[in-house]
Amino acid sequence: MESAMSMQDQSLPSKHTPWNKGKLIGQKAPLKLREIWGIRIRLQLTHRTRELALFDLAIDSKLRACDLVKLRVSDVAHSDRVASRATVMQQKTRRPVQFEITESTREAVAAWIAKAGLGYEDFLFPSRLHDSPHLSTRQYARIVDRWVRQLDLDPAAYGTHTLRRTKASLIYRRTHNLRAVQLLLGHSKLESTVRYLGIEVDDALEMAEQTEA
Numbered sequence: 001m002e003s004a005m006s007m008q009d010q011s012l013p014s015k016h017t018p019w020n021k022g023k024l025i026g027q028k029a030p031l032k033l034r035e036i037w038g039i040r041i042r043l044q045l046t047h048r049t050r051e052l053a054l055f056d057l058a059i060d061s062k063l064r065a066c067d068l069v070k071l072r073v074s075d076v077a078h079s080d081r082v083a084s085r086a087t088v089m090q091q092k093t094r095r096p097v098q099f100e101i102t103e104s105t106r107e108a109v110a111a112w113i114a115k116a117g118l119g120y121e122d123f124l125f126p127s128r129l130h131d132s133p134h135l136s137t138r139q140y141a142r143i144v145d146r147w148v149r150q151l152d153l154d155p156a157a158y159g160t161h162t163l164r165r166t167k168a169s170l171i172y173r174r175t176h177n178l179r180a181v182q183l184l185l186g187h188s189k190l191e192s193t194v195r196y197l198g199i200e201v202d203d204a205l206e207m208a209e210q211t212e213a
Helices: 002-011 033-045 049-061 103-116 137-150 160-175 178-185 190-197 199-210
Strands: 085-089 096-100
Touching: 033 049, 033 137, 049 096, 049 103, 049 137, 049 160, 096 178, 137 160, 160 178, 160 190, 178 190
Parallel strands: none
Antiparallel strands: 085 096
């Protein structure tokens, strides 16, 4: 009886809906240069000092969202000046990662620190909600979603990892130096960097686009 019932159950179509139905699966796309400037110019024109500092630092630092939102002023500034380089201990790997802070980013971050009146030990991006001392990863994700929608891009294809991948992808495209990108992302294994950038697929598509039938 049990075997007959189990056979009958196996013959019935499953009513379980796959978790990824209708969702775009895979790595979030990095931004192109024109898209970086598209977002940056909009933030400058609308005088969104906090978001401009957040955007520029996200691009430069290549940090995961969980590390970016927990940055303190002391992580990026010395005395009264924003540093040209910073080192942060990654929450996921417990390994330090160093990143550069470009001049335009230093200006944006300095302007935000001054406007917000932040102290040396304050969180760089304090939350506007009382139950959180700093911007949450969910709040950050909503901000990124807004940036992407303003460019009329598909929000399903972009996310917080977009900001982490953007500069790393640009550096790889210019240099093809995987080891350098590995160090900048703080990956312990080169294979992780290859998978993260999706370079094998991207390179194959690029070659295909450049090859005439």
